[in-house]
């Protein structure tokens with residue numbers, strides 16, 4: 597097999613409002629590129645309440661849901677489609693555990709250790725499975741194919 601025939605995987609990465617606000621974008625992008633990912637598409641956008649609720653629908657019954665929606669709608673986000681062999685798992689490993697405070701002690705070189713603050717404000721998102729990645733990519737980059745999802749976030 598030549599390299600060109602290797603099927604590359606795509607995942608959705610997001611720099612959350614706290615990451616953009618505190619100017620971590622360049623440092624995060626450097627880690628992304630140094631780790632062998634290709635940034636296939638990117639966009640700065642702002643989630644509204646419906647959009648954030650839809651994006652994180654799996655957590656709608658959790659006690660932290662309303663706080664999560666408030667956080668995710670508090671400012672613009674940078675969404676990227678990252679491409680690489682094994683992109684989904686590799687990006688999850690690179691961002692580290694959900695709780696950025698724990699990440700600082702157990703995964704000090706992770707992105708969440710570098711720029712996250714706590715269990716909620718953890719600076720970055722990554723798709724967690726082969727099922728969620730294409731759904732999350734089309735949520736932001738599906739264009740006319742994604743129908744009403746276009747009204748759930750505004751391109752900036």
Ligand code: RTP
Pocket residue numbers: 655660664693694715716717718720721722723724
């Ligand atoms: P993400 O989906 O954003 O990549 O994060 P994750 O998989 O590591 O964590 P997940 O369980 O999917 O949680 C989604 C986001 O909700 C916030 N959260 N708050 N206060 C809490 O107990 C709590 N737990 C999670 C975080 O912002 C987390 O990334």
Ligand code: MG
Pocket residue numbers: 724
């Ligand atoms: Mg998650």
